[in-house]
Amino acid sequence: MPIERQPIINLLRAMAGRRLLVVGDFMVDQTIYGEASRISPEAPTPVILVRETRRQLGGAGNVVRNVDSLGGQVFCGGVLGDDDTAGFLKELLCGVRACQACCMVQEPGRKTTLKTRVVAVQAGRAGQKPPYGHQQVLRLDEETPYPISSESMSKVLDFTASVLGQVDGVVLSDYAKGALPIPLLQQLIGLARGAGKPVFVDPKARDWHRYRGASVLTPNAVEAEAALGIPFSAPEDALNAGWERTVQDRLEELGLQALLVTRGAEGLSLIDRLGFHHFPTFAREVFDVTGAGDTVLAAFSLAAAAGVSFPLAAQLGNLAAGVVVAKSGAAVVYPFEIERDLDARHFSAEAKIRSGEEIAAIAESLRREHRKIVFTNGCFDLLHAGHMYLLREAKKLGDVLIVALNSDASVRQLKGDGRPIVPAEDRANTMAALECVDYLVVFDEPDPMGLLRQIRPDVLVKGDDYTESEVVGAEFLQSYGGVTRLIPVRQGIS
Numbered sequence: 001m002p003i004e005r006q007p008i009i010n011l012l013r014a015m016a017g018r019r020l021l022v023v024g025d026f027m028v029d030q031t032i033y034g035e036a037s038r039i040s041p042e043a044p045t046p047v048i049l050v051r052e053t054r055r056q057l058g059g060a061g062n063v064v065r066n067v068d069s070l071g072g073q074v075f076c077g078g079v080l081g082d083d084d085t086a087g088f089l090k091e092l093l094c095g096v097r098a099c100q101a102c103c104m105v106q107e108p109g110r111k112t113t114l115k116t117r118v119v120a121v122q123a124g125r126a127g128q129k130p131p132y133g134h135q136q137v138l139r140l141d142e143e144t145p146y147p148i149s150s151e152s153m154s155k156v157l158d159f160t161a162s163v164l165g166q167v168d169g170v171v172l173s174d175y176a177k178g179a180l181p182i183p184l185l186q187q188l189i190g191l192a193r194g195a196g197k198p199v200f201v202d203p204k205a206r207d208w209h210r211y212r213g214a215s216v217l218t219p220n221a222v223e224a225e226a227a228l229g230i231p232f233s234a235p236e237d238a239l240n241a242g243w244e245r246t247v248q249d250r251l252e253e254l255g256l257q258a259l260l261v262t263r264g265a266e267g268l269s270l271i272d273r274l275g276f277h278h279f280p281t282f283a284r285e286v287f288d289v290t291g292a293g294d295t296v297l298a299a300f301s302l303a304a305a306a307g308v309s310f311p312l313a314a315q316l317g318n319l320a321a322g323v324v325v326a327k328s329g330a331a332v333v334y335p336f337e338i339e340r341d342l343d344a345r346h347f348s349a350e351a352k353i354r355s356g357e358e359i360a361a362i363a364e365s366l367r368r369e370h371r372k373i374v375f376t377n378g379c380f381d382l383l384h385a386g387h388m389y390l391l392r393e394a395k396k397l398g399d400v401l402i403v404a405l406n407s408d409a410s411v412r413q414l415k416g417d418g419r420p421i422v423p424a425e426d427r428a429n430t431m432a433a434l435e436c437v438d439y440l441v442v443f444d445e446p447d448p449m450g451l452l453r454q455i456r457p458d459v460l461v462k463g464d465d466y467t468e469s470e471v472v473g474a475e476f477l478q479s480y481g482g483v484t485r486l487i488p489v490r491q492g493i494s
Helices: 005-015 060-069 084-094 150-166 182-194 221-228 241-254 292-305 310-324 335-345 356-368 385-395 408-415 424-432 449-455 474-479
Strands: 019-024 026-039 046-059 073-080 099-106 113-121 135-142 169-173 199-202 258-262 268-272 275-279 373-378 400-406 439-443 459-463 483-487
Touching: 005 292, 005 310, 005 335, 019 060, 019 150, 019 292, 026 060, 026 073, 026 084, 046 060, 046 084, 046 113, 060 073, 060 084, 060 169, 060 292, 073 084, 073 150, 084 099, 099 150, 150 182, 169 182, 169 292, 182 199, 199 292, 221 241, 221 258, 241 258, 241 268, 258 292, 258 310, 268 310, 275 310, 292 310, 310 335, 335 356, 356 373, 356 400, 356 439, 356 449, 373 385, 373 449, 385 400, 385 459, 385 483, 400 408, 400 424, 424 439, 439 449, 449 474, 474 483
Parallel strands: 019 073, 019 169, 026 113, 073 099, 169 199, 373 400, 373 459, 400 439, 459 483
Antiparallel strands: 026 046, 113 135, 258 268, 268 275
16 A cells, blocks of 8 residues: 555544544553673672663553643553552643543552563763663563452443543554453443444453454564464565455454554554455664554544544554654654654655744643754855765754744845845745754744743754854753854865
8 A cells, every 4th residue: 555645644633533442451660771891799780770760650551641742632440559660650641731630540459550660871971862772681561460350340331431432543552461351341331332443452351252342452473473373474475365354253252443564674564344354564773663553543533533544544654653763762652753753765855945833833742752952043045065064063952953944024124125145935845855854943033032931942043153042042951951052164165
């Protein structure tokens, strides 16, 4: 199925505001980053000098994070322990802006699932995002992997019934930690389908009869092989029509509409009543596959809830997974990143050019990911080697470089009649073609203060033919901890 840009862009817009109920195993993912430079004298194991600890929502919580980042709204239902981790998890959920309502039942004697990963990072690189030269050396799990009580099940069911009329679909995230025992699964699926809501399940159990009646299951290749006995981990061209009928028979037997299998480097495979669809990966450097399945589940569910076909929803899920595996840890993906990735395949520089409203939303997303934003501005009328040098040096100061370009009217106001020599559209397209420029926005005002207030960059860059006191916005950045950097101008080039 070829990728067409416009249907994907339209779908990303249609997903905004769609509402999903996410029920399942909520947990906290904790990652300890440190430098490993020696072996312990006590045992053959590295000594990790801890530099940073990060905590975020995991399991069903990572699905919630991705629904949020993709523009959806979410209701959450789950069961936690009566411990400190539960309190921290609730705080993290409160920080999810898209979360409309939560029912987190606390069960006495139960442990809230906490996964702690210890990651060794190359000496001197621990503070980088993503961490450079990383290697996970240990994982510690704290959990109570037993079914929740009947009282807890009743509370989750009551919550589900109370919000079902407000959502477009239901997501069940089963990590086999006890939050979704068989009786609860069947009642949740029955409630949702009775209300006409699609149900999307990430299954962990080998026996899929417990998920009978769901709309779509989204297992990985290993889980699908264990449940069906079909080698989904084989290359796509090794699969044949012989098993397609077998899978379709199982879909009918279990009352499922489709099966979406995440197959790692082979991409995604969707099998529905009409046949088999495969979506290969796009060649890239994979940094971390942690949580990629959650991203697929969130993207596919939101897309399907928006009313598109399962193949188009799967295509979007594949694009989202391709973006998220290039990040560190259980990360999230934003619509603008999918657009950029899609445009990169078609070598479109125009995708970098955004409106003021779009650039403000992108900057907010970047800040939430703790990405370092660098900002510079100017007329750039007749782009020359000095400009190129400044832009390359500016890019080195952070993760993302945003360039604000004076419009034609703004240039005339600053430089007089007869300018600009090159129209804004041509200047913008030329600069967007530069690899060091991540985003570009054209503005009409004589100075960029309005944009600076919206973007709130970490670093403001100008040439050293200015003093810091002369740089518009320098004082504003200083007010919230940002910095101004002056790049030496190239002598003999205006």
